Amino acid sequence: MAITVALLLIIITLLLGLPVPFCFMLSTTFMVVTHGYDPSFLLPYGFSQMSSIVLLAIPLFIMVGGMMDRGGIGTSLVNFVEIFVGRIKGGLGVVAVVSCAVFGSISGSCAATLSCIGSIMFPRLREKGYPMGHSAALVSCAAPLGLLIPPSSQMILYAWVGQQSVLACFLATVGPGIVLMILLSLLNLIMLRKDPNIEVVPVMSRGEKLSMFRDRGKRAAPALFMPFIVLGGIYGGIMTPTEAAAMAVLYSIPVGFWVYRGLNRGNFIEVIIETATTTGVVMLMMYCIMMLSRIYVQERLPDMIINTLTAVSTNRYVILFMINIFMIIIGMIMDDVSAMLLCTPILLPVVTALGVHPIHFAAIIGTNLGMGNVTPPTAPTLYFGGRMAKTPVSQMMKPALVFITFAWLPTLLAVTYLPELALWLPRLVLGGRI
Amino acid sequence: ATPSLAKDKLTLKVAGISAPEYRGTKSLYTIKDIVEKGTEGRIILDIFPANQLGDYTQVFEEIRRGTIEMGLIFLPSQFDVMLEVGSLPFLAETGEGMQEQLSPGSYVYSIIEDSLDKLGVRLLRIYGDGFVGVGLARKPKDPVKAGTPKDAMIRVAPLAVYKETAEDLGFRTASIPYADTYSAIQTGVCDGWIGGSSQINYLSFRDVIKYYIPYNCLFDQTGYIIGKDIWNKISPEDQKVILDAVNEQADKSFADSNAEDVEYQEKLAEAGVEIIPISGSEMAELAEYIRNTTWPKLESTYGKETLDKIKESLQ
Amino acid sequence: MNLIGSIKRSLFWKSILGLQRILLVLTSLFVVLIMCAEVVLRYVFKSDLFGIEEIVVIAAFWLYFMGSSYGVFEKSHVKADIIPQMLRPRARALLSVLVNFTVSALCILFTVWAVGMVRYCITWMPRTTGLRIPIYISQSSVLLGYALMSMYSIVYFIEDLFVFVSMGREREA
Ligand code: NA
Ligand code: NA
Numbered sequence: 022m023a024i025t026v027a028l029l030l031i032i033i034t035l036l037l038g039l040p041v042p043f044c045f046m047l048s049t050t051f052m053v054v055t056h057g058y059d060p061s062f063l064l065p066y067g068f069s070q071m072s073s074i075v076l077l078a079i080p081l082f083i084m085v086g087g088m089m090d091r092g093g094i095g096t097s098l099v100n101f102v103e104i105f106v107g108r109i110k111g112g113l114g115v116v117a118v119v120s121c122a123v124f125g126s127i128s129g130s131c132a133a134t135l136s137c138i139g140s141i142m143f144p145r146l147r148e149k150g151y152p153m154g155h156s157a158a159l160v161s162c163a164a165p166l167g168l169l170i171p172p173s174s175q176m177i178l179y180a181w182v183g184q185q186s187v188l189a190c191f192l193a194t195v196g197p198g199i200v201l202m203i204l205l206s207l208l209n210l211i212m213l214r215k216d217p218n219i220e221v222v223p224v225m226s227r228g229e230k231l232s233m234f235r236d237r238g239k240r241a242a243p244a245l246f247m248p249f250i251v252l253g254g255i256y257g258g259i260m261t262p263t264e265a266a267a268m269a270v271l272y273s274i275p276v277g278f279w280v281y282r283g284l285n286r287g288n289f290i291e292v293i294i295e296t297a298t299t300t301g302v303v304m305l306m307m308y309c310i311m312m313l314s315r316i317y318v319q320e321r322l323p324d325m326i327i328n329t330l331t332a333v334s335t336n337r338y339v340i341l342f343m344i345n346i347f348m349i350i351i352g353m354i355m356d357d358v359s360a361m362l363l364c365t366p367i368l369l370p371v372v373t374a375l376g377v378h379p380i381h382f383a384a385i386i387g388t389n390l391g392m393g394n395v396t397p398p399t400a401p402t403l404y405f406g407g408r409m410a411k412t413p414v415s416q417m418m419k420p421a422l423v424f425i426t427f428a429w430l431p432t433l434l435a436v437t438y439l440p441e442l443a444l445w446l447p448r449l450v451l452g453g454r455i
Numbered sequence: 456a457t458p459s460l461a462k463d464k465l466t467l468k469v470a471g472i473s474a475p476e477y478r479g480t481k482s483l484y485t486i487k488d489i490v491e492k493g494t495e496g497r498i499i500l501d502i503f504p505a506n507q508l509g510d511y512t513q514v515f516e517e518i519r520r521g522t523i524e525m526g527l528i529f530l531p532s533q534f535d536v537m538l539e540v541g542s543l544p545f546l547a548e549t550g551e552g553m554q555e556q557l558s559p560g561s562y563v564y565s566i567i568e569d570s571l572d573k574l575g576v577r578l579l580r581i582y583g584d585g586f587v588g589v590g591l592a593r594k595p596k597d598p599v600k601a602g603t604p605k606d607a608m609i610r611v612a613p614l615a616v617y618k619e620t621a622e623d624l625g626f627r628t629a630s631i632p633y634a635d636t637y638s639a640i641q642t643g644v645c646d647g648w649i650g651g652s653s654q655i656n657y658l659s660f661r662d663v664i665k666y667y668i669p670y671n672c673l674f675d676q677t678g679y680i681i682g683k684d685i686w687n688k689i690s691p692e693d694q695k696v697i698l699d700a701v702n703e704q705a706d707k708s709f710a711d712s713n714a715e716d717v718e719y720q721e722k723l724a725e726a727g728v729e730i731i732p733i734s735g736s737e738m739a740e741l742a743e744y745i746r747n748t749t750w751p752k753l754e755s756t757y758g759k760e761t762l763d764k765i766k767e768s769l770q
Numbered sequence: 771m772n773l774i775g776s777i778k779r780s781l782f783w784k785s786i787l788g789l790q791r792i793l794l795v796l797t798s799l800f801v802v803l804i805m806c807a808e809v810v811l812r813y814v815f816k817s818d819l820f821g822i823e824e825i826v827v828i829a830a831f832w833l834y835f836m837g838s839s840y841g842v843f844e845k846s847h848v849k850a851d852i853i854p855q856m857l858r859p860r861a862r863a864l865l866s867v868l869v870n871f872t873v874s875a876l877c878i879l880f881t882v883w884a885v886g887m888v889r890y891c892i893t894w895m896p897r898t899t900g901l902r903i904p905i906y907i908s909q910s911s912v913l914l915g916y917a918l919m920s921m922y923s924i925v926y927f928i929e930d931l932f933v934f935v936s937m938g939r940e941r942e943a
Pocket of ligand 2: 352353354355392394396397398399400401
């Protein structure tokens with residue numbers, strides 16, 4: 022089947038090191054040549070699909086992440102979180118995990134979360150005697166919380182491809198995000214409970230704690246105001262997600278320049294160019310996958326997948342299990358954005374035909390492909406984390422596998438088989454129609 | 456991708472924009488059955504509903520290019536603004552009037568037909584989807600009087616006709632993507648929206664709106680269209696089979712839209728949405744106000760002559 | 771190698787890159803400011819910029835495609851190179867030549883297709899529904915984007931080819 026060859030072509034060229042959008046282009050070209058698809062409609066098709074103001078929220082959230090990272094917001098956030106959970110054995114690891122979640126409520130990307138929290142936490146963890154392989158693996162595995170806690174560029178993508186409410190999709194991954202945060206924190210404490218090298222910060226008196234809370238709170242307030250603008254603005258009915266993202270960028274500029282002073286005239290332009298390039302990288306992938314997904318539809322690929330799956334079993338839960346396995350494999354070889362773009366148009370019609378709620382599936386796919394960031398061999402977040410922590414990946418592998426097996430996989434199972442975990446919050450906030 | 460002409464079998468890809476359960480989409484499946492039987496399998500219709508092949512602007516462009524053969528879609532105005540003319544506010548006040556305006560033989564129909572013909576597309580018939588009202592989360596001021604400020608902001612589609620009509624009725628307008636409209640109303644970014652029939656308001660918005668005003672100022676419509684090149688390749692007998700099937704569905708659509716409007720207004724009321732009724736005389740007043748206020752503003756778009764001729768046809 | 775060096779030092783190359791950087795900054799700021807202006811207008815002035823999203827989308831397309839072509843220049847497009855890491859240097863250099871060749875070929879092909887798309891738009895002049903802005907204004911960003919991608923990728927292809935050839939010479943010597 023040509024369509025199978027077209028899919029294999031993507032995977033093979035990907036492994037050979039062809040950049041992702043070009044794998045999609047090559048696959049499209051293959052279909053054009055073998056099936057007589059007319060390129061004269063494919064290019065405008067991709068174009069018309071992308072003419073959407075909803076999609077514009079992605080570059081804007083990428084920009085916010087860049088501004089806040091360079092602006093120097095992270096330290097104050099981490100210091101603030103530390104007051105609450107810093108003072109037990111392994112507590113600093115918990116601080117790192119929770120900080121990733123808190124930063125996730127500002128940034129929409131995994132890489133920005135890792136680079137911001139990692140750059141602050143790795144030196145501190147090293148100083149207090151934490152095993153660095155463990156620390157690097159922990160922070161890397163927690164960085165995808167940046168995707169699960171809204172806003173999330175992944176969920177905007179999903180909402181856009183699947184014609185769902187961005188708001189509902191944002192809320193769907195909060196449940197699994199919280200479960201993951203708790204599991205990672207617990208695992209970290211268990212794994213480090215007997216480590217003799219770890220220094221524990223002495224317990225403070227109530228008065229000390231209170232004054233520290235005041236000082237650090239004041240310092241963190243401008244940063245903590247950011248999720249208030251973004252999420253408050255969206256859920257409070259003041260702005261659409263795209264507008265909220267733009268407002269967040271606007272807010273981050275003076276905060277980065279004059280409050281945290283990480284931004285200056287020199288690096289400001291650099292941040293913009295950097296985020297604009299990242300945007301371009303994401304958008305070109307999207308443009309190319311759009312052309313390809315049009316071909317999938319015309320070849321009735323979702324129907325073929327349904328038929329294949331239902332031939333094995335007609336039980337919705339068994340099929341969801343198979344789909345999860347499929348996505349885990351995709352997540353092992355692709356980065357999260359391209360995997361999301363590849364999977365959503367193919368799988369969403371499949372699961373909705375089986376009666377899975379599209380918002381429930383948003384949480385499944387978000388969790389599954391979020392995990393793809395740390396599953397080898399293609400584990401960009403894990404490798405980036407290793408580079409930042411100056412730790413060889415070989416030392417990270419064992420703890421990373423523990424975190425994947427005992428935190429990520431249980432979260433994925435929970436969100437797959439307990440639809441309420443995904444749906445309670447959207448239903449609570451958005452009412453009956455969800 | 457190209458229709459296979461082997462053994463005289465012609466497969467036409469038919470694109471629809473509505474969900475599979477919607478009656479417009481169902482009409483496509485009915486047409487498919489009739490055509491495939493009537494042509495003894497010489498013509499196969501391959502149906503892709505729910506924007507699967509792209510939104511209506513894209514589908515229209517592809518029907519021109521021949522990469523999609525047929526469709527039941529909104530007629531987009533990106534190539535020719537005259538294709539919007541069927542969306543003139545208060546083109547008629549009643550369903551019967553609308554059917555007359557949008558069926559072969561009327562002046563409006565001929566404008567649309569000619570405009571499509573110039574673009575290489577053949578109009579088979581116009582399908583009546585239904586009158587459009589305003590769904591709102593809170594009660595506006597003086598709802599049934601045109602021109603007075605309503606103290607409410609509603610979402611409009613990015614079409615000058617919609618915006619002008621809504622503003623002349625007395626609403627403030629906001630441009631919000633359709634996909635965001637539900638949550639925008641729910642969270643209060645805007646107070647409501649114009650652009651959907653009672654059915655769409657019931658199916659997609661009943662949980663966020665509290666009021667529905669059946670202004671009937673605009674009429675939702677889609678067109679059965681086919682690429683001229685492919686149409687000319689079809690034998691006259693088979694053309695007739697297609698036309699008969701389409702005519703039957705199109706004629707039915709207007710009657711269905713009336714019944715449906717009544718049915719879904721009742722359902723809205725059952726769901727706790729207050730229907731703000733508009734009496735016949737109030738409707739006539741609204742229509743006159745809009746024709747006198749909004750139409751002149753649209754002269755620069757559609758031409759004074761055209762609008763005068765349409766006005767004439769209304770008498 | 772001299773050829774590549776002189777291309778990269780040429781005024782043409784530098785001004786193209788400079789222009790791209792300027793466009794990236796301007797379109798980014800424009801998009802942010804307009805979206806914020808819309809919120810302010812809605813709440814402070816109780817009015818709406820009709821069709822503003824059509825202008826924003828034009829800026830967005832230029833941002834996307836200038837960004838993606840600049841990404842080709844910066845070599846920052848996402849890739850998953852698992853196999854290259856397992857190869858010896860010379861085999862890796864050969865694979866890199868092949869990859870760059872494929873990228874260049876695809877870029878050129880898509881540039882040609884994009885020419886067709888823009889030409890159609892200029893002939894038939896489709897416009898946006900609200901402000902009736904010609905679509906080719908945003909669509910030509912796709913064409914220019916692919917053209918620039920072609921340019922950068924061809925230069926990188928030649929560069930890698932030189933590297934591979936010189937590796938071969940070193941081995942013989
Ligand atoms: Na986030
Ligand atoms: Na992976």
